[in-house]
Amino acid sequence: MHKWLVFLHVLGAMGFMLAHGGTTAMTLLLKRQRDFDHMRALLDLSRHSGPTLGVALLLLLGSGIAAGFTGHWWGEGWIWAALAILVGITVGMAWSSRAHYHRLRKLLGMPYFEGNKDRPALPPASEKEISAVQATLRPGLVAAVGFGGVVLIAWLMMFKPF
Amino acid sequence: MYELLRFLHVLSAMAYFLFHGAVASVTFALRREPGPKRIDALSAVMVFAYAGAPIAGVALVLTGIVMGFMGRWWGDRWLWTSLGLLLVIGILMNRLGKPYLTEGFVRASNREAQTQTPTRAGFAGAMRKFFFHPMFFALTGSVGLAVVLWLMMFKPF
Numbered sequence: 001m002h003k004w005l006v007f008l009h010v011l012g013a014m015g016f017m018l019a020h021g022g023t024t025a026m027t028l029l030l031k032r033q034r035d036f037d038h039m040r041a042l043l044d045l046s047r048h049s050g051p052t053l054g055v056a057l058l059l060l061l062g063s064g065i066a067a068g069f070t071g072h073w074w075g076e077g078w079i080w081a082a083l084a085i086l087v088g089i090t091v092g093m094a095w096s097s098r099a100h101y102h103r104l105r106k107l108l109g110m111p112y113f114e115g116n117k118d119r120p121a122l123p124p125a126s127e128k129e130i131s132a133v134q135a136t137l138r139p140g141l142v143a144a145v146g147f148g149g150v151v152l153i154a155w156l157m158m159f160k161p162f
Numbered sequence: 163m164y165e166l167l168r169f170l171h172v173l174s175a176m177a178y179f180l181f182h183g184a185v186a187s188v189t190f191a192l193r194r195e196p197g198p199k200r201i202d203a204l205s206a207v208m209v210f211a212y213a214g215a216p217i218a219g220v221a222l223v224l225t226g227i228v229m230g231f232m233g234r235w236w237g238d239r240w241l242w243t244s245l246g247l248l249l250v251i252g253i254l255m256n257r258l259g260k261p262y263l264t265e266g267f268v269r270a271s272n273r274e275a276q277t278q279t280p281t282r283a284g285f286a287g288a289m290r291k292f293f294f295h296p297m298f299f300a301l302t303g304s305v306g307l308a309v310v311l312w313l314m315m316f317k318p319f
Contacts, residue, residue: 006315007312011308014307017183018180020183021211022183035203041199045204048190049187147177159165
């Protein structure tokens with residue numbers, strides 16, 4: 001039973017990374033785009049992977065929590081540290097998504113998310129406004145936090161150091 | 163040493179899935195992204211993915227091979243089965259995925275080609291529709307990799 005739960009956990013992690021591929025590409029490529037249609041295509045690429053990402057994250061979390069019980073690990077520090085890092089990354093990414101990517105969607109005249117609601121497209125903003133938000137993007141930092149966090153979580157889970 | 167290699171194997175697998183996920187998202191996007199300008203952006207994603215995936219793939223295979231020696235698993239059938247399965251998935255994706263992507267990019271960037279490409283009728287048309295669908299690639303890849311993962315974790319034979 002425990003081995004199956006770990007299998008499902010790893011499967012969920014695989015699915016999560018696969019579903020995150022489009023978003024990663026968007027994050028790393030968006031800042032250097034100068035054409036607004038290019039930017040719209042990249043932002044859409046990320047948006048459509050949302051449902052798959054959600055399912056994979058649920059599988060990852062559900063099987064991880066259950067495996068924590070079957071492996072009697074909830075009394076150990078590494079599992080709490082891994083969970084805290086996961087929550088931290090998720091919150092950070094969600095904030096970054098709203099502050100930058102949904103703001104860009106709004107300015108580019110695409111449907112966007114604001115105030116916990118999906119909003120319809122508005123007329124596109126000026127080139128100056130769009131460029132100003134684009135200039136605030138930090139793709140290297142987002143990638144380092146995201147993948148660095150995943151590396152740290154994998155290390156904690158595999159080496160169980162404390 | 164073995165534990166460290168296993169850790170690197172897992173990390174390279176994650177990086178590989180991340181890059182491959184970018185390709186997967188493009189295969190789906192090709193069906194809904196009209197216009198040459200948007201297609202240019204998707205081409206940039208492909209360049210990004212094809213730059214990173216081989217590096218992660220080589221790291222994944224190399225760490226796997228060394229671990230096979232350290233764990234004395236080269237005499238076990240599960241290892242050969244998973245390698246065979248990976249090879250089959252790779253060939254299938256290469257033989258069907260490449261023409262799909264090429265055709266997708268040509269059709270999406272050329273509006274004339276979209277209207278002129280004839281639709282094949284009958285069995286050939288149905289087969290083409292089945293194999294030239296992004297969901298076919300997604301399912302083949304996902305199920306195949308799930309079986310490979312099962313073989314590696316359970317080592318059943």
